[in-house]
Amino acid sequence: MKAKWYVQTLKYLVLALFTFIFGYPIFLMIFSSFKSNMEIFTSPLSLPSSFSFENYAEVWEVVDFSSYIWNSIIVSAASVFIVLFVSSMAGYYLARYNFKWNSFILLFFMIGLMLPMRLAVIPLYMMMMKLGLLDSLFSLIFVYVAGGIPFAVFLFYGFFRTVPRALEDSARLDGCNDFQIYYKIVLPLMKPAISIVAIVNLLNVWNDFFYPLIFIRTDALKTIPLGMLTLFGEFDTQWNLLFAGLTISSLPMLIAFIFASRQFMDGLTEGAVK
């Protein structure tokens, strides 16, 4: 049965409308970042008359963008790596060894999946203060790792249960110890789970604003999202700088998406459904 032509046309019209709604603000952000403040004011909707990178150079000067980017990279990389490492081991443990307390431990991790962690921010703040970690990147890394663990443990647990035990048994006969089995035999089979956990956590950590807002005071220790607050606080009338800043902070993920759009979309979908 062939779809009727007017139904098809209507579908494309709807899709075009939503393409405009979703794409235009991002498009606007990027092309406005090349305009002068005057040009944004006089012709806000048109394309820039010339592509100059002046705004970028200036925004780089007026706020400490290189520190913000560097801090974001360190915090994201450390958090994602630690979450992957400790959660995959815990998931392996829960899936492979039948200790009596396993169901209790699953419940223990389940609590973290069910309750919104940011509401525990007052005790976290006090704890970081006592540990002397307030206003340091470590406070962020610890919080992101702890926040990422429950979801990652459950995901790895689910994936590890699908790996047949026969593989490990033969490796054990060949003289591998438990850690070698995990590291050399089972982990390489976990690529789909690793990419889901990595992408979900990377997006969360890279884009998070809440914890830096609470924990970080020193300008040189701010991550990009908190740095945007500084920028918007100090230069709220210079929209050329604001658009340039917004574009810089969005570009890394947009570029990553161009190269791995499938992984991003599949990873986040599976992460939510599982």
Add this chain to the structure above:
Amino acid sequence: MSSHIKEKGYFQKRKLRKNMVHLFLLPAAVLYGVFQLYPLISAALNSFYSFNGFDRDQFIGLKNFIVLFTEEPYKGTFFNAFKHNWIYFFVTVFTQLVISLFLALIIHSKIKGKEIFKSIFFLPKLLSVIVIGFLFSLVLNPTRGALNNLLEAIGLEELTRPWLGSMDTALFSVIFVDSWASIGFSMLIFLAGLQAIESEIFEAAKIDGANWFTVLRKITIPMLGPSLLVMSVLVFIGSFETFEYVYAMQGSSGGPYYSTDVLTTFFYRLAFGTTDGGQSIGLGSAIAVILFIIIGLATTLMLLIFRRKDFER
């Protein structure tokens, strides 16, 4: 160390190796226990205490909750924010379930360029919520913003207004910005659900002469049950956890005149924004507990329904 172990008996070595296995669990359990579970429990207990600065002072039972529910200005602010969370939920359910499902159905049907449309609709999900909030504070600016300029350009001047500055439109503007950012992702979840339905069912329905709407009502929506449920609960949790969009566009007091104030911004002000002799930390913790209960109940409900579904199969 290994040579030392080798000297010992075989059984001792086995036992040591067996205990070593627990090292797999240890790092995750400790990190999560110390930096998440303990603060969560501590946050809940804090609601029963009065505070001196950031330190617990005295156990005062339910007094924080009583103050929050009965004493002005807390009572008025609390219920005002609570109401906004519910409005947030009901509007977002519409945008995220109805519009996302609608888009997913179109993309799932026979059209060209599926991947391109999917990617474009998904794009906002890549941006930080704070970046989106700031971006739209510019887009929705009354004089210089793109939306009002666009409306003027196409001859709809009477629709232009201070979207974020007027009490009538501020909350809805914030909710629509949130929806703008989330619709593409919900759409992907529905698409995954749609792809799991076998196409034979649709073919059979078509042969039986069912029209598009009947198929949607009798087959598609019931078969999408799990995705719809997941989305509703995620939307519910999101509506009560929402903070960044309000903070970025309206500030921590949910302006104008608290018309976009939500529980998390009220919580933030109590915990980190004001100094009124320490009472505010206890009150903030009480809000945290109320949100724990609301969100915990929603999640438990979802898990229970899924359990029952599993048994039915």
